Amino acid sequence: MSDATNRPLNLGHRGARGLAPENTLAGMAAGMAAGADGVEFDVQRTADGHLVVFHDDDLRRICNVSGRIVTSTLAQLRELDAGRYFGPQFAGELIPTLDEVLETLPANAFVNIEAKRFRFRSDGLEAGIAEAFQRHSLAGRCIVSSFNPVLLWWLGRIDRTIPLGLLYAPDLPAGLNRGWPRHLLRLAALHPYQGQVTPKLVQQVRRRGQQINTWTVNEPAEMRRLIDLGVDGIITDRPDLLSALLTEGD
Numbered sequence: 001m002s003d004a005t006n007r008p009l010n011l012g013h014r015g016a017r018g019l020a021p022e023n024t025l026a027g028m029a030a031g032m033a034a035g036a037d038g039v040e041f042d043v044q045r046t047a048d049g050h051l052v053v054f055h056d057d058d059l060r061r062i063c064n065v066s067g068r069i070v071t072s073t074l075a076q077l078r079e080l081d082a083g084r085y086f087g088p089q090f091a092g093e094l095i096p097t098l099d100e101v102l103e104t105l106p107a108n109a110f111v112n113i114e115a116k117r118f119r120f121r122s123d124g125l126e127a128g129i130a131e132a133f134q135r136h137s138l139a140g141r142c143i144v145s146s147f148n149p150v151l152l153w154w155l156g157r158i159d160r161t162i163p164l165g166l167l168y169a170p171d172l173p174a175g176l177n178r179g180w181p182r183h184l185l186r187l188a189a190l191h192p193y194q195g196q197v198t199p200k201l202v203q204q205v206r207r208r209g210q211q212i213n214t215w216t217v218n219e220p221a222e223m224r225r226l227i228d229l230g231v232d233g234i235i236t237d238r239p240d241l242l243s244a245l246l247t248e249g250d
Helices: 025-033 098-104 125-135 149-158 180-184 199-207 220-229 239-246
Strands: 009-013 038-045 051-053 110-115 142-146 164-168 189-192 211-214 233-236
Touching (some): 009 110, 009 239, 025 098, 038 125
Parallel strands (some): 009 233, 142 164, 189 211
Antiparallel strands (some): 038 051
């Protein structure tokens, strides 16, 4: 994922969560305008089979209504405001579909699709992502990541050309918290939480021929530490701050 200068890719978290409402078209535009090389965003499947860009299982935090993505239809979700929570200037922002986000982004933008499903049983999300990957010609500029190793396994079965990244963090159950399922998956990258990235881990990942991308890094000092360690991608709410660090001395 790192660019031709061997700098890590600057990926706006949920578009640019610190600058605009997350996982909206406005958020994606803000991330790219802030100097990001691309964006990371979350994808779930609605009750009627559409893929939409939204993080939470529940609608309350963002849209101030009760309900869930997976039990709502796209038409029901289109009635909700996904921008007002961030500020009145963003009132009216909708929950976008995956196709809308991919069609709006620049053709050279790197895309980190985080596949979100809060159970292991498949609901068709994997097939929908695989279809979008081919339909939008994302080869060479996309990785699909998830905390759900079963989802990644199914996606790898559906389309072996899609690069996969395993997300993990210290607060997950034993085994998952250190990315143990990597031993069972065909992965292009590991996506550990920022505090888990050490020189030893970077070396181990390199020996396996994989890349390492980390999240959600908002403090300049931590950005600098990870740049110096040689990570391939940094996911941040503040791509403007990371862009300034990456261009120092240019």
